[in-house]
Amino acid sequence: MGGITLTSLVSNRDKVTFGEVADHYHSNKLFFGIKYFKNWVLERLASWFPVPSWRAKFHRMRGVNLGKNVYVGYDVIFDRLHPEMITVGDYSEIGDRCILSAHSRGSLT
Template sequence: MPAKEVLDFYGLKGPWGTFRYGVRFVWRFVLDKVAFFCFVKSWRTSIHRWRGVNIGKGVYIGHEVMFDRVFTDQIFIGDDTSVGDRTTITAHANIPSNTRLKKIYPRQIMQTRIGKGVWIMPNVIIAPGVTIGDEAVIATGSVVTKDVPPRCLVGGVPAKVLKDLSEHEAFKS
């Protein structure tokens, strides 16, 4: 049975709510696996939309990209953004067991927002609740745990601003 807080988040109650959530979860899980192995980029993007990820127009989703499996509808990706291969984008964090750690680290569900024209290179991890500004670049292998300003290059673990791109001639027209 899914955690009570997941059912509460979606406003589902009783056995029928549990069943509806189970069907939704299995549907999203199956679509996740299909998208993971899909070699046609336009199909991959469409499949992730069907899973509930909010994806703008002209977005490229690379191979083996993982979106949050439970709260896919809390992820927003702006138009003309590219998400590199093997990137992970999450919208919640929790300890799934019923240990005392769950009292210290309760489930957190936060919208993750990626702006327009963002370039996310491969193998990036984006933590829940992060907002990435328009036209930002996220370097390969970065772990993004805090908001990223627009028009900058970030990289590292954890990701830090490496360069301000707003003064580049590409943005002066």
């Protein structure tokens, strides 16, 4: 029996290198790494910061387009590669541990 199995998808997912991802987005590895690290640090700060308005500010610093008076819950993950592609309207609420993605993984080949 041939075809794609869940096991092969999971094991192949982890074989993509950092350089391949940077090349896929037509980015210099150094600048891509700095941008990704900056976004990761701000995401971690926002994840557990006790003041909700500051959590929103940290995500705005990453590039997420958040309207006014937006509540962002604890441990919310906005797209790590393209946070600027996400827009949340005014007076919205995003509950704890939500994941908002702006792209699909797609194929890197």
